[in-house]
Amino acid sequence: MAVYETTTKIIKGIVTATETSDTSGTVSAAVNDYIQGLDSTNTPIISISTAMDGGHTLAVTIVSGK
Numbered sequence: 585m586a587v588y589e590t591t592t593k594i595i596k597g598i599v600t601a602t603e604t605s606d607t608s609g610t611v612s613a614a615v616n617d618y619i620q621g622l623d624s625t626n627t628p629i630i631s632i633s634t635a636m637d638g639g640h641t642l643a644v645t646i647v648s649g650k
Contacts, residue, residue, distance in 0.1 A: 589650035590630065593618055596643045615644050622648055 595618065597611035605616035622629065631647040 591648050591650055593646045593648075594643055595646070596641065598640050599642045600640050611642055611644065615646070618646060 595611060595614045597614065599611055603610040603612040605612045607613055619629065626649075628649045629646065630649060631645070633645050635643045635645075637643075
C-alpha cells in the first residue's frame with residue numbers, strides 16, 4: 585500500500601458575484617493566498633476541486649503534497 589503525505593485544505597464562503605483574488609475578504613482571495621503560501625519547490629498541488637450547495641455557498645478543496 586502506498587503512503588501518501590498530503591494536506592487537504594477546504595475553503596468555504598459565500599459567492600454572489602464574479603470575484604477576483606485582489607479583492608480582500610473574498611473566497612478567491614483566500615484560495616489565492618493559500619496557494620501562494622505553498623512552497624513550490626517541494627509542495628506540489630495534487631488537486632483543486634469546487635462544489636456549490638445549490639445557493640451561493642462555495643467550497644474549494646485543495647490537496648497538496650507535504
